[in-house]
Amino acid sequence: MDVKTLCLGVLSRGDASGYEIKKACEEGPFSHFQDASFGSIYPALAKLSADKLVDCYQMSQEKRPDKKVYSITKAGRAALFDALVVPPSHDKVNSDFYFMTFFAQLIPVEFLRDVLERRIAWYEDVVARMQECDMAVRPAGERFTHGLGLAHYRAEITYLRENIDQLLLEIEAAQSDDAPQDRSLLSQTVSA
Amino acid sequence: MDVKTLCLGVLSRGDASGYEIKKACEEGPFSHFQDASFGSIYPALAKLSADKLVDCYQMSQEKRPDKKVYSITKAGRAALFDALVVPPSHDKVNSDFYFMTFFAQLIPVEFLRDVLERRIAWYEDVVARMQECDMAVRPAGERFTHGLGLAHYRAEITYLRENIDQLLLEIEAAQSDDAPQDRSLLSQTVSA
DNA sequence: GGTTGCATGTAAATGGTTACATGATTGT
DNA sequence: ACAATCATGTAACCATTTACATGCAACC
Secondary structure, eight states, X not given: OOHHXXXXXXXXXXXXXXXXXXXXXXXXXXXXXXXXXXXXXXXXXXXXXXXXXXXXXXXXETTEEEEEEEEEOHHHHHHHHHXXXXXXXXXXXXXXXXXXXXXXXXXXXXXXXXXXXXXXXXXXXXXXXXXXXXXXXXXXXXXXXXXXXXHHHHHHHHHHHHHHHHHHHHHHHHHHHHTTTTGGGSOOOOOO | OOHHHHHXXXXXXXXXXXXXXXXXXXXXXXXXXXXXXXXXXXXXXXXXXXXXXXXXXEEEETTEEEEEEEEEXXXXXXXXXXXXXXXXXOOOOXXXXXXXXXXXXXXXXXXXXXXXXXXXXXXXXXXXXXXXXXXXXXXXXXXHHHHHHHXXXXXXXXHHHHXXXXXXXXXXXXXXXXXXXXXXXSOOOOOO
């Protein structure tokens, strides 16, 4: 999903400035499945504006810098529709965390424990914040996606809680076995 | 996680060619949380080789093109360790699928149903294939990560199964309400 | 005869992030 | 005094994808 489409999506829910779009990705309703930096949002809005997919009006504010508020046009909604009606690609999680746990046996146990505990704490924080949202007033699609995200985070928490101790025990055992001859570094055959 | 580190990770489990690394990301043990194209793998291996993090030897094969098999060096293992022992960033899911479901009310119901059903079928396929793996012989970290992936996919399937009908009903109702005056296109205020 | 799998590589184009540049206001 | 929040924008840099280029073997 490119940043232009993301902007159109945010703007389809109401007018916003570049700064507000960034916030929607950081803390708002898109925060758990999208993100974009200012360096991509502002050029995207400029392009969208040049293509007449959004309108832009300046807004002076007291005690705040001026903002440029963008408004999606009819052509913009059509472009959003076109982007939405293509079969979504198979999600790539591309997780550094998964990559790290995969190689747990190469990592010092204390570090591993720390990372895992922080991850649980962070997920719990995310879930807590998500539960505070009043979804009742929101459209069905947003409620559905919110619930899907919650289900995902809860499953992750449950699994981590249930398996962290076992993992750390096994890693500790494996590492104390390996240490003397450094056997963990021996080459093995790859197998799918 | 950059492609160089990914290559080092794969090679830490045993020697492999560029082609085999690609397969490990597509079908192998990394398939559900990493991916990389040939256009990134081959240059990465060349760089790694130049930096002496991997060794390379040519292998002639009968009835197959020659391959270049790479082997991780001691310096390579050290580099992998260094990359592993940094706190992993908060995963960005960046899902086109989530983005689409979020805007479900803008999408034709038949298309939506189709996408959701395909998604469930695909996840079920992934889970089935994952369950076929014999994890018992694999290191603790790999088993843990495999279980985490399974938990994630299963939670997603459960949620989708339990909520698809309700979502489609609500979307159908909302769209037939909206159609006469095209009210779905009215601008609303953004709210977190 | 066409597609798939095996096998390696390059170059152009894409799409982003990071860092920089600026500046007022509010809170600690 | 210092950091954070609000606010916009540019430019250099980066990694990666896509498309191209090549070629043989096996299968349908």
